[in-house]
Amino acid sequence: MLPKDEYISLSSYTPLLQWDDLSFSIPDKGATSTTILHNITGTLNSGEVVAIIGPSGSGKSTFLKLLNRLLEPTRGKIQYKGQAIDKIAVTELRRQVAYISQRPYLFPGTVADNLAYGAQLWNLDYDGAEWLEKVDLSPTLLTQQGDNLSGGEQQRLALARSLLLEPSVLLLDEPTSALDIHGTALIENLISSYLHGERAVLWVTHDPKQAKRIAHRIFLMEQGRLLYDLSVEDFFSSNAPEKVKTFLTVREGNY
Amino acid sequence: MSPLILLISLSFVAIALFISYKEQLALEKDLLVGTIRAFIQLFVIGYVLQLIFDLRSLTGILFILALMILVASQNASQKSSFLPRSIALTYILGALLFAEITTMGLLLILQIVPVEPQYIIPISGMIIGNAMIAAGLTLSRLQSELASQKGLILTALALGATGRQAASSAIKQALRAGMSPTIDSMKTVGLVQLPGMMTGLIIAGASPIEAVKYQILIILVITASTAIASITVALGCYKPFFTSQHQLSNYYPRQ
Incomplete structure (x- = not known):
């Protein structure tokens, strides 16, 4: 694993994803609607990991799902590599901008069947045993039923299933929230080694310590609004905005 | 009497x-x-x-058949708990019409059944009645499978699957649910109970062998009509649950 500062210096800082004035509402019964996200603007640059933190219900997952069109914004524009995402075939967009859910969902069948799912959609050749090793799973598991795996193993399998499609952007929705320290460290290392060339990661986490370990920048979200977009140094500095300090105090005590 | x-x-x-x-x-x-x-x-x-x-009027026959199909569609569309009734009704109406035209058409073209109302109407009644049950079962199973597989279906979409690909397992389960009652009843027919039509023919004076011939014909025709109705409903009704951009639509079943 490269130290965080090195891979960021290698990157060219071109925006991989840009979003402008994004809002998302869901219709209620009747004519009204509830707004989940309000006017969010920002970028994700090549080579960086951005952590999104905020209380639950602040719209973090919804925001991730807008970026690869699992959800459609009510308002606003998103660009991937400088192109409006509604001009890109949506399946191709999702292959390149991968979303990995908080809970791993495995398809019925073996570990090999699961690895094959995305690869078959895209006619890709891949080495299943090699991919298992990359996510620290034994290649002997290939013939095992997916549901025999532990929670942490399932999450790593789900990651391998997405990573073998070689996406440029990873949208991670709290992938380690159900894992212990060891399982969490495995995933964090895995994501670091994935990050090279024109790639970037947007990582929702509820844990400020994890954000500090993995991220270059941090978005603080609250009630569907992006409150702050700060470098990790500024976020944890003594000069951080009051709201950031309050959030950190409430979460974990002092930093 | x-x-x-x-x-x-x-x-x-x-x-x-x-x-x-x-x-x-x-x-x-x-x-x-x-x-x-x-x-x-x-x-x-x-x-x-x-x-x-x-x-012996053709208009009369067509009127009765149309009435049967309408009432049957109305009945089967009551199984629609998430899809708006009007959409479900449209697909089911199409499915029953398709099942009746294909099977009755073949019976008439191959001259298995004479073009006489006393053949066409009762046999159509059995075709449409069984297709109605199959259509209702298929629709309700499709909805419950989509609800229970929501996580997996989102995962498949996130890997770049189309709505059709993501829903394929739910569609298969729905088809099985629609078709298996007919297939099961084929296995036990004559052992547990004599079918109503056969009983009727025998009481009305037909020889048991003649009655059996008709019964076999009916079973085969019903198998075809339930298969046609199930596949038409399943392949039609999954569509409104997805958007054209392979997102879950507002109708998507909640658990």
């Missing part, structure tokens, strides 16, 4: 009434209403059929 004998046969209802009264089942009212409705409905359809048989 003389009308007097039919009236005397009401004493069978009296047995059921007596049991209901004695055991305080409170079914007396339902029993009476049911008996009266059965008398009226069956006599009305009897006279209508007699009229059409006497007229």
Whole structure:
């Protein structure tokens, strides 16, 4: 694993994803609607990991799902590599901008069947045993039923299933929230080694310590609004905005 | 059978009434209403059929068939708990129409059945009735599978699957649910009970072998019509649950 500062210096800082004035509402019964996200603007640059933190219900997952069109914004524009995402075939967009859910969902069948799912959609050749090793799973598991795996193993399998499609952007929705320290460290290392060339990661986490370990920048979200977009140094500095300090105090005590 | 004998046969209802009264089942009212409705409905359809048989009019036959399909579609679309009734009704109407035209068409073209109302109408009744049950089962299973597989389906979409690919397992389960009652009943027919049509033919004086031939024909035709109805409903009704951009639509079933 490269130290965080090195891979960021290698990157060219071109925006991989840009979003402008994004809002998302869901219709209620009747004519009204509830707004989940309000006017969010920002970028994700090549080579960086951005952590999104905020209380639950602040719209973090919804925001991730807008970026690869699992959800459609009510308002606003998103660009991937400088192109409006509604001009890109949506399946191709999702292959390149991968979303990995908080809970791993495995398809019925073996570990090999699961690895094959995305690869078959895209006619890709891949080495299943090699991919298992990359996510620290034994290649002997290939013939095992997916549901025999532990929670942490399932999450790593789900990651391998997405990573073998070689996406440029990873949208991670709290992938380690159900894992212990060891399982969490495995995933964090895995994501670091994935990050090279024109790639970037947007990582929702509820844990400020994890954000500090993995991220270059941090978005603080609250009630569907992006409150702050700060470098990790500024976020944890003594000069951080009051709201950031309050959030950190409430979460974990002092930093 | 003389009308007097039919009236005397009401004493069978009296047995059921007596049991209901004695055991305080409170079914007396339902029993009476049911008996009266059965008398009226069956006599009305009897006279209508007699009229059409006497007229031997094509318009009359088509009118009866259209009525059967409408009522059956209306009935099956009640299984729609998430899809708006009007959308479900449209797909089911199409499915039943398709099943009736294909199977009855083949029967007539291959000259298996003569172009006579007394053949076309009862056989159509069985085709449409069974297709109706299959369509309802398929739709309700499709909805429950989509609800329970929501996580997996989102995962498949996130890997770049189309709505059709993501829903394929739910569609298969729905098809099985629609078709298996007919297939199961094929396995036990004649062992557990004699089918109503065969019983009727035998009572009306046909030889058991002749009755069996018709029954086999009917079973095969019904198998085809339930298969056609199920596949039409499943492949049609999954569509409104997804958007054109392979997102879950607002109708998507919640658990």
